[in-house]
Amino acid sequence: MAVISLKHVLVAVALVSSAAQAFPAYGSLAGLSERDFKFAMSTLKPRMPAPAPGPLRFDGPKLAEDKEHPFKPMKMDDLRGPCPGLNTLAAHGYLPRNGVATPAQIIQASMDGFNMENNLARFTTYAAHLLDGNVVTDLLSIGAKTPKTGPDPDTGALVAGLRNHGTFEGDASVTRADAFFGDNFSFNETLFDQFVDFSERFGNGFYNYTVAAELRFHRVQQGIAENPHFSFVGFRHLTAYAEVTFPVNMFIDGRRTGFERLQLDMQTAETFFKDNRFPRGFHRSEKPSGTEGLVEIFSAHPTQPGRNAGAVDTFTVDDSLGDVGSANGFCSIYTGLANVTIPSLYPNPTGVLRRNLITNLQFLFDGLPKQSNCTQIFPFGSM
Ligand code: HEM
Numbered sequence: 001m002a003v004i005s006l007k008h009v010l011v012a013v014a015l016v017s018s019a020a021q022a023f024p025a026y027g028s029l030a031g032l033s034e035r036d037f038k039f040a041m042s043t044l045k046p047r048m049p050a051p052a053p054g055p056l057r058f059d060g061p062k063l064a065e066d067k068e069h070p071f072k073p074m075k076m077d078d079l080r081g082p083c084p085g086l087n088t089l090a091a092h093g094y095l096p097r098n099g100v101a102t103p104a105q106i107i108q109a110s111m112d113g114f115n116m117e118n119n120l121a122r123f124t125t126y127a128a129h130l131l132d133g134n135v136v137t138d139l140l141s142i143g144a145k146t147p148k149t150g151p152d153p154d155t156g157a158l159v160a161g162l163r164n165h166g167t168f169e170g171d172a173s174v175t176r177a178d179a180f181f182g183d184n185f186s187f188n189e190t191l192f193d194q195f196v197d198f199s200e201r202f203g204n205g206f207y208n209y210t211v212a213a214e215l216r217f218h219r220v221q222q223g224i225a226e227n228p229h230f231s232f233v234g235f236r237h238l239t240a241y242a243e244v245t246f247p248v249n250m251f252i253d254g255r256r257t258g259f260e261r262l263q264l265d266m267q268t269a270e271t272f273f274k275d276n277r278f279p280r281g282f283h284r285s286e287k288p289s290g291t292e293g294l295v296e297i298f299s300a301h302p303t304q305p306g307r308n309a310g311a312v313d314t315f316t317v318d319d320s321l322g323d324v325g326s327a328n329g330f331c332s333i334y335t336g337l338a339n340v341t342i343p344s345l346y347p348n349p350t351g352v353l354r355r356n357l358i359t360n361l362q363f364l365f366d367g368l369p370k371q372s373n374c375t376q377i378f379p380f381g382s383m
Helices: 006-021 034-043 084-091 103-115 118-132 189-203 210-225 233-251 258-262 266-273 295-301 328-344 353-365
Strands: none
Touching: 084 103, 084 266, 103 118, 103 266, 118 233, 118 353, 189 210, 189 266, 210 233, 210 266, 210 295, 233 295, 233 328, 328 353
16 A cells, blocks of 8 residues: 655645645736735736737638647637637637746737727737736636635635626627626527528528617616616627627628628627637738628617616616717727726736836827827826
8 A cells, every 4th residue: 555655645635725725827916905915926026018910911711720739629628708709819829828928919810700890909909908907927718617606715816807797798788698697607598599580581591780789779678678687888888889890890701892791691700609619721901800790780779888787677787897889989998997997907006016007008009099099097107
């Protein structure tokens, strides 16, 4: 019989407790107590935020699943979340397959794989990073392994990445359920059936801007009628409209032309939303693409930002964090993020945390569309 010495036991205990206590490199530092923050900083390796990549040199259509980017099924420890675009990029190795990446990698991958427009990729990614990432290590996770989304009991870290509810991820998604109903990140078959039904009724079997307008509005009405905690404020008021344009602008093969270029068939939609993979032979968009169609979709059924007050059908308007339908919609959302949401996550940052927050906020501002003509906000001062 093997003899287990005291030394072996002590080494095993030390290994287990240090593994349990190391602060995850991609865990968010938002809202940590002073004690948890000190602990986190003692275990993390700070990094200067890498500069944001610029636009693609060749920005035409290109085979997505090429030799360097084969689809591979998820492994046990891989992290996935609510974004079918990022999940697909990780499954094909445009992003690290484990789902943990730097903002610069996410921007580059969104451009390389889908031809996402550079400014939009930057604005979206730095917003996500400031809301859900670890700004000290410069790492963000596109999802999580367990359904748990609260703080980790050992370290206080929020390890849900983009699954974290109420920061970036929000209500009224078209293929994911509201967090109130439990799972806010997995592909939801019932909601996808609704996506197909709307595409049949309003798009002759295809998803297009007309379908997007009807479905976006319907999901908001559904939330108000069914989710007592339905929330549709600030940044979510923008992303909810932006995300319904993406399947038309970036899930359709970039070699299509004319009318066909804007009609997404249901098999392709399912391959992205459910399987998180590029259809065989798929070519990315023919030009850098973003939120084309947003104004048309919003104008078909304008909404105001707001939330239910703890009971269904109690929607109350709240535009304090911006309103995508206002005169300078994009700018009002940026202002809400930079003036209120992000400073509330980091009330008194100092040292490297403050330095990296300032740098990432600069990157966020630089990602705004040029025509937005926004006043820059410096909630943490400048360097
Ligand atoms: C650039 C970095 C990106 C970030 C940080 C990001 C993040 C997210 C997040 C957090 C969500 C969940 C929001 C919610 O519905 O509650 C989401 C949804 C979505 N994303 Fe992304 N995304 C990015 C790029 C992309 C790209 C390149 C595509 C497609 C080509 C894409 C397509 C979508 C779609 C279609 C949804 C809506 C899912 C639904 O409503 O069911 N995203 N994204």
